[in-house]
Amino acid sequence: MFRQAKWDEPLIFELSRSGRVGYTLPKPIEDVEIRVPEKLKRKSPLNLPELSEPEVVKHYTRLSGMNYGVDSGIYPLGSCTMKYNPKINEEIAGHPGVAYVHPYQDERTIQGALKIMWELEGWLKEITGMDRFTLQPAAGANGEFTGVMIIRAYHLDRGETQRTEMLVPDSAHGTNPASAAMAGFKVIEIPSNENGTVDLEALENAVSERTAGLMLTNPNTLGIFEDEILEIAKIVHKAGGLLYYDGANLNAVLGKIRPGDMGFDIVHLNLHKTFSTPHGGGGPGSGPVGVKDFLKDYLPVPLVGYDEESGRYYLDYNVPKSIGKVKELYGNFAVMVRALTYLKIMGRDGLKEASEIAVLNANYLTQKLKGTRGYELPHKELRKHEVVFSAEPMKKETGVKALDVAKRLLDFGLHAPTIYFPLIVHEALMIEPTETVSREELDAYVEALKRISEEAYSNPELVKSAPHNTAVKRVDDVLAAKRPIITWRMYRELKEKGEVDI
């Protein structure tokens, strides 16, 4: 049985003892008095904790024990591609040639960094069938924003100012409509059909001279391949719109099928999903954006160039219709280094096998879980890298919801799937095992889900009160929203007023 570490670890502020220091600093070059203008001097108290280095190390080591990562066990969070993060990636990213390099250095002193970016772009172009990439976006959503801004710039450039509508399937990631809205587009939702794919008739009816583009992920968030993708592309292109590929699910087709061959004009990728860089508890990620040749003049600046004659790499700011910048500097370089390391080790065959096993694992799990009481498999059976089950029957028959199933999984030391997404499936359990888990882990996951089903029908309270074996019991998120305590400063004030008892 799984038992997570359970430290009653105080906040770092509560560990503070006056007079302790956890730092060393070099002396100033010259000890002269600097007069900071009186009205700028800090007068408000600086309530930072005072701790020695060993205390800091123990505090965060204990906290890490109360966290679960890919290295702790299976982490099948749907649409997040929580695959193993190879340790060699960290080794290479820790090279001084990464850490101690300033982005504004003379090009002659950063040839290594530019070569890494150039090579990474080369791999991504071949993998996606795109002609040019920017590596600037910091994450998937930042990449989506880049992509829709390029779509916007393209239409405006052609004088098509009426193209103000972005089409987004109802199964899309929430970031898709949010990114389109940020770029100023009106979002039009396209319903899915009974197969879980884009309803072609609805799409036909939705496109018009106002259509700027369609944002699509393939396979979609149900893990189903949009088998009518070529027709979809035809409809959108015929209406004058562009086709945008959300690369969140690329792991399903990596090394086998290229978005460019499916008719997509713009692609964003998630290096932290598909290309094995660690998710860091929420970030950093990296969200490169690739485009077909006719859109390359709109990419953010700078691009990386290579001059064959001199054998030199350079930063190219000469992008005539550039949308500008979506992030400072050149993007999350340390993440790019990790992704390129992964690509070089995997190579053509390794990437292909990775996606094949990702798909095999998802279908293996689907077939083994299918038919278990309480879980329903809506839409078609053949999935790609992930599958979405519905716990709707279980909820109706026992009152146990998808949320409860997720919490109970934690008790077995298994991370929960993504839940309540996509929105078109009620009580959704979205499971993406990835290619880096073993058969035994898949079997154990299915066994746990089956056991939870039995518990739901025999002892629903056990499931509803889960988890029991984690660092804390079920967390009250309603209370958190009702009376927000966001910082130690707020907590202290509320505590002094006697308004909290935590």
Place this chain on the structure above:
Amino acid sequence: MGKHYLPNSAHKDEMLKKIGFNSIEDLFSDVPKGMVKEFNLPEGRSEYEVFLELNEVLSKNKTVLEMPSFLGAGTYFHYIPAHVKYLIERSEFLTAYTPYQPEISQGMLQALFEYQSLIAELVGLPIVNSSMYDWGTAMAEAALMSARVTRKNKFVVPEHMSPEKKKVLHTYTAGPGLEIEYVNWNERGQLDLEELKEKVEGAAGVYVEMPNFFGILEEEIRAIGEIAHDAGALFVVGVDPTILGIVEAPGELGADIVVGEAAYFGNPMNFGGPRAGIFAVRDDKKLIRQMPGRIIGMTKDADGKRAFVMTLQTREQHIRRAKATSNICSNEALVAVAAAIHLASLGPRGLRELGEVILKNTAYLKKRLSEVAEIPFEGVNFKDVLVRFEKSYEEIHEVLLERNIHGGFYLKPHFPELGESALFAATETTRKEWVDALIEALREVA
């Protein structure tokens, strides 16, 4: 290659058989004919070969350890204590994702709550999110947020702002069509208040930086805030947080929103990324509701025990979709935790001392530079110093580089009115020998 990451590579046939498929191809039967193809990519290689190759490539970069550098302009060489890197490489932090399941993710949640708390103490505002991508995107999101809160359409910023941030701001605000109004600097290299007064009408927000892009401490922060508020605009302050042991918290100087760069703590330069944007607001429901990004809150578990959880999520894209306050999903959590660990290690005394060492080293650099070139602006500098040369700075840069010294950030392409100027920067890492060698070289060439 890559089989060492793929346990089931050894069991494909058995697994296929078990679920009634004949081959891997059957799993892809829903893909249109002819779409699957062989990719033109290199074969995979052993870990050792890739290790050798990438080490060699990265060794082609010249690091600031091998070549004294005076570059700053928004990215600075700070020394990061060794334990910070060790702690953020703990697998349980490094390989986790966004803490969607709070019960099994208390470690990351508490670490991020502490990050929010530490930043709150620095900036003097009680509401802080758990990070944006960087300072530039945080500032651009603050512009969008100001427009939503005030229902006005103009954002006022200093002309003396980094070209990076200007570009990010323009891209982020293009969709909603915000008007960006620039206010010039005065003869002291600080924001021109008279011009601000002329331009502030109708503004959703007014933005100013501490210190400003020229490295100078803006003295009239409070007055700028008052001008903004009198015009019904929000006051947004961008801050280099390493200065906040010395200089008053922007929240105390009237800021409604504070943005800045958290990665100056705990994170190496990494050729510019990853970083982490600070985003903090006043405790005001109108502001909190419009805030972008993930927020961690303290609450209780079923036993009444203290616990942490992502909160106020109804602002976010996964719930509000097209009506969300921002599209941000992945943020820079680990970068923020690294910053928190560094800050917690510094404590109040360390932060003050760090600020003092930087101020003093900057003053030394400035004094020495004044021996060989013009310093157009008086005032107190923090990290960056604007220097104007008589000769072409590009030529000077060449000579410095020949002597294995990297000079400053050339300003002429971005601010032609400043002539042959550059920003030279110092931090706590700057050595006297470096400055002396720089001045010696400049004396000969400039």
